[in-house]
Amino acid sequence: MAVQESVLIFLAIFSPTVLAYSGIKGAYWPSWEADALSPASIPTSYFTHLFYAFVEVNNATYELSITQPDDKWMGNFTATLHAKSPSPKVILSIGGANTGTMFSDTVSSHKRRSAFINSTIVVARKYGFDGLDLDWEFPNSILDMSNLATFFTAWRFAVDKEARVSGKPRILLSAAVYYSSEMFSTSPPLSYPGHVIKKYVDFVSPMCFDFHGTWDPLKTGSPAPLYDNYSNLSTSYGISSWLKSGVPSDKVVMGLPTYGRTWELVNSSDHNIGSPALGAGSPPVLTYDQIVDFNLENNATVVYDEATVSTYSYSGKNWTGYDNVESVINKVKFAKDQGLGGYFFWALGDDKNWVLSAAASKAWDS
Known part of the structure; x- marks a missing residue:
């Protein structure tokens, strides 16, 4: 079915305001794009939780490594967003892509875990964050998953204790996780510790995107399908697995992408999902903003x-x-129907005049 993009964008912006439905409407802010997207320019009416992405870990001390740009922007990020109305929860995300080995080492011993945990609490309080988010991509062994369970338990005990001592609200704990509670890329498949997450983590955020891309060069594919009748590579499958893992539905926050992936077709007349391709397009990734412009400029x-x-x-x-x-x-309606805790976008700055953010927010609140 052909869709008129301009009509949908108009409806997303100008549809009537409705009463809010409780839950998380989140998005990650790539700090390396701070000059292009300042915290002051973020419309907080569309978001309840905003994540500062990312800080890394020092591989010698296992404490957070705060760069000069981080030091410049983290306090600005929290203060600016807390001063807005409505004021969102502001969360510091740690890690990002290709952090498997670093986090594997960090959670592997009591001494390293303690150094990391203490550092996260100190940094969160210093810069005014409401929460901490672990983005480990990804645990790759049974030992990693066991150590992750131990880490989550210790992290929660530490923030509970700090809140009692300081008299301040407890620091929230979350984690960005694989789209499914089971990781199929390992042998045998690995399972996240759902029972521990249920007790000690405020919510987890399955990354429900990148199901297809440059690693599937010879046929087109939806990067983030809600359903796939031919495989387990879908958001619905991933969310279902998380709900079966023992994590309560209201602790599962579904990921949405604000970007797309491109292919070069073999034949311009064969242009469906799964059609033959010569390989990835150029560029292989486009933000939603770029996609809308490309479609208009090329009469797509x-x-x-x-x-x-x-x-x-x-x-x-x-x-x-x-x-x-x-x-x-x-997709947001699906998340509500499943009783999920909310949704998040990767990433701020890739939207087109905030139309996806506005549409998701209105769908969640309806």
């Missing part, structure tokens, strides 16, 4: 795919899979 055909609840566009041999307003709205 935009298609909302009901089977996968995703969107794609094509012009000549250029093919892009992504989420637009319609697919985002339907």
